[in-house]
Amino acid sequence: xxxxxxxxxxxxxxxxxxxxxxxxxxxxxxxxxxxxxxxxxxxxxxxxxxxxxxxxxxxxxxxxxxxxxxxxxxxxxxxxxxxxxxxxxxxxxxxxxxxxxxxxxxxxxxxxxxxxxxxxxxxxxxxxxxxxxxxxxxxxxxxxxxxxxxxxxxxxxxxxxxxxxxxxxxxx
Ligand SMILES: [Cu+2]
Numbered sequence: 001x002x003x004x005x006x007x008x009x010x011x012x013x014x015x016x017x018x019x020x021x022x023x024x025x026x027x028x029x030x031x032x033x034x035x036x037x038x039x040x041x042x043x044x045x046x047x048x049x050x051x052x053x054x055x056x057x058x059x060x061x062x063x064x065x066x067x068x069x070x071x072x073x074x075x076x077x078x079x080x081x082x083x084x085x086x087x088x089x090x091x092x093x094x095x096x097x098x099x100x101x102x103x104x105x106x107x108x109x110x111x112x113x114x115x116x117x118x119x120x121x122x123x124x125x126x127x128x129x130x131x132x133x134x135x136x137x138x139x140x141x142x143x144x145x146x147x148x149x150x151x152x153x154x155x156x157x158x159x160x161x162x163x164x165x166x167x168x169x170x171x172x
Contacts (some may be wrong), residue, residue: 046071047151049114050139052083052124054131056158062086062131064122064153065115068141070107077144078105078113083153084138087126094118104144133157 050066064083070076081089091102102120107113115121131137135155142148 044071045149045151047139047141047149050151050153052086052131052137052139052153052155054133054155054158055127058127058129062124062127063117064089064124064139065117066122066139066141066151066153067112067114068107068149069112070109073109075109076107078107078141079144080142081122082140082142083122083124085128085131086124086137087128089125090123091120092123093120099123131155 046069048067048069051064053063053065055062064081064086068078078091081091083089091105092099093102094100105113105120113120133156136152137155138150139153140148140150
């Protein structure tokens with residue numbers, strides 16, 4: 001008798017090609033403007049750093065971030081966010097591992113409010129399939145007073161850790 005031994009050597013070759021897809025397409029001349037904020041010259045927009053991070057999986061919510069400066073003399077209360085190509089938005093605050101919906105944000109005169117990963121952020125639901133990385137869409141910040149501010153918003157691919165491990169699958 002010959003002991004038949006089948007050695008199934010399955011070589012799982014995990015070719016981890018660190019494919020940094022959708023890298024920033026920064027042109028050549030990108031001088032790091034240290035303290036000079038007057039780059040665009042024309043109108044200093046109170047809205048900056050606006051970007052929409054597409055979900056890695058279609059059907060999931062996107063996340064949106066921006067910085068808003070209250071350049072008025074009174075407190076501005078953000079009451080809603082609209083983004084072209086997005087069906088519905090919610091303002092969330094991440095506290096620890098939990099996300100809490102925020103209904104209204106008061107921005108004191110002369111201060112900034114920063115929406116950023118892992119902190120205050122916008123969840124963007126019903127993402128239009130037309131939104132692609134590299135596109136520019138439009139964000140409109142609505143205030144409780146009825147007026148609003150709009151500005152361009154960059155559309156970016158779901159980058160590594162861009163979502164900071166956010167999962168809206170469970171509670172909500
Ligand atoms: Cu969220």
